[in-house]
Amino acid sequence: MSAVDEAAAALAYATLNDPTQPPPPFAPERHAAYLKRVAADAGALEYALTEYMRVSGVYWGLTAMRLLGRDAAAELGGPALVELARGCQNADGGFGGARGHDSHVLYTLSALQVLALLGALDRCDRAAAAAYVAALQQPDGSFCGDRWGEVDTRFSYCALAALALLGRLGDADVGRAAAFVDACRNFDGGYGCAPGAESHAGQVFCCVGALAIARRLDLVDRPLLCWWLAERQCDSGGLNGRPEKQADVCYSWWILSVLRMLGADHWIDGARLRSFILKCQDLPDGGIADRPGNCPDVFHTFFGVGGLSLLGALPGDRPGIDAVFALPEDVVESLGLEAQTVPRNDASLLDAWAAERRGGGAAIVK
Ligand SMILES: [Zn+2]
Numbered sequence: 001m002s003a004v005d006e007a008a009a010a011l012a013y014a015t016l017n018d019p020t021q022p023p024p025p026f027a028p029e030r031h032a033a034y035l036k037r038v039a040a041d042a043g044a045l046e047y048a049l050t051e052y053m054r055v056s057g058v059y060w061g062l063t064a065m066r067l068l069g070r071d072a073a074a075e076l077g078g079p080a081l082v083e084l085a086r087g088c089q090n091a092d093g094g095f096g097g098a099r100g101h102d103s104h105v106l107y108t109l110s111a112l113q114v115l116a117l118l119g120a121l122d123r124c125d126r127a128a129a130a131a132y133v134a135a136l137q138q139p140d141g142s143f144c145g146d147r148w149g150e151v152d153t154r155f156s157y158c159a160l161a162a163l164a165l166l167g168r169l170g171d172a173d174v175g176r177a178a179a180f181v182d183a184c185r186n187f188d189g190g191y192g193c194a195p196g197a198e199s200h201a202g203q204v205f206c207c208v209g210a211l212a213i214a215r216r217l218d219l220v221d222r223p224l225l226c227w228w229l230a231e232r233q234c235d236s237g238g239l240n241g242r243p244e245k246q247a248d249v250c251y252s253w254w255i256l257s258v259l260r261m262l263g264a265d266h267w268i269d270g271a272r273l274r275s276f277i278l279k280c281q282d283l284p285d286g287g288i289a290d291r292p293g294n295c296p297d298v299f300h301t302f303f304g305v306g307g308l309s310l311l312g313a314l315p316g317d318r319p320g321i322d323a324v325f326a327l328p329e330d331v332v333e334s335l336g337l338e339a340q341t342v343p344r345n346d347a348s349l350l351d352a353w354a355a356e357r358r359g360g361g362a363a364i365v366k
Pocket residue numbers: 248249250251290300
């Protein structure tokens with residue numbers, strides 16, 4: 001029995017939710033094997049049920065493999081994945097979740113991220129993709145997700161990130177896009193999906209990410225928002241998305257990435273969060289679940305590995321993940337992608353709050 005198996009066996013299910021119990025070791029080999037298995041198993045029920053977001057699954061799997069220090073293109077079949085992403089582009093310039101599916105800005109971003117990861121952005125019709133995304137913008141600066149007209153701040157992030165990847169950010173009215181996001185800011189410093197909607201950590205990532213790309217982080221109430229985000233840490237060490245909700249591994253990414261953008265990732269207890277993510281590993285079979293003891297999936301494997309990357313908890317010399325673009329840092333660098341970030345402020349939480357309230361907070365750089 002390997003050391004990992006021994007640790008898994010010793011860690012009874014009941015202790016997984018006990019924050020005083022030490023976590024099992026990180027098992028990168030098993031997670032890589034899990035990702036390869038999921039990518040190859042086209043006959044599995046899960047594969048069929050998730051067809052509508054196939055290209056997003058490819059993005060999560062490829063990025064997680066890269067963060068694990070693996071040759072993702074070689075191990076997951078790069079040329080076939082380039083063809084899969086290209087095949088999702090429709091005549092309107094946008095991409096669907098799979099070949100033959102209607103275009104949507106969510107899948108357009110995923111497809112462009114896949115092509116960026118594989119160095120193949122030139123293999124799609126970039127001008128048509130940019131025109132599709134830019135045309136989704138509404139007079140108030142918001143973006144629809146597709147031609148059916150639903151508006152959500154998630155789509156603001158997807159649109160600006162997609163245009164940045166295409167080198168066509170100027171095709172949108174970035175100023176008005178930022179103004180719409182600002183209109184969705186709440187009394188608690190967080191953001192919802194539309195003006196007046198409840199703050200939610202997933203939306204906070206989309207809104208702050210959009211403002212980082214738009215270079216308007218000055219619009220964020222940084223101390224208030226970082227306080228609200230830090231309050232998301234539960235007794236288990238994991239993070240939840242809203243008050244009174246259970247911790248979930250995906251918020252390790254949604255929240256920690258925003259705190260990184262705003263220079264405050266040390267406002268949560270990184271060691272306790274790391275312990276929670278490690279307890280969400282499926283140690284016999286690989287993969288990471290939303291919470292300890294649950295079944296793993298590609299989405300939470302990506303966000304768990306992404307969270308560990310932001311925590312500096314992945315062993316070895318490998319690319320980190322860019323908090324704004326959610327891509328390996330070397331990919332972001334090679335594409336020349338730029339976004340605004342705030343330098344880390346090492347003052348204590350209350351000192352930082354007080355300084356910022358006095359107008360003497362950290363200057364926004366980049
Ligand atoms: Zn989740």
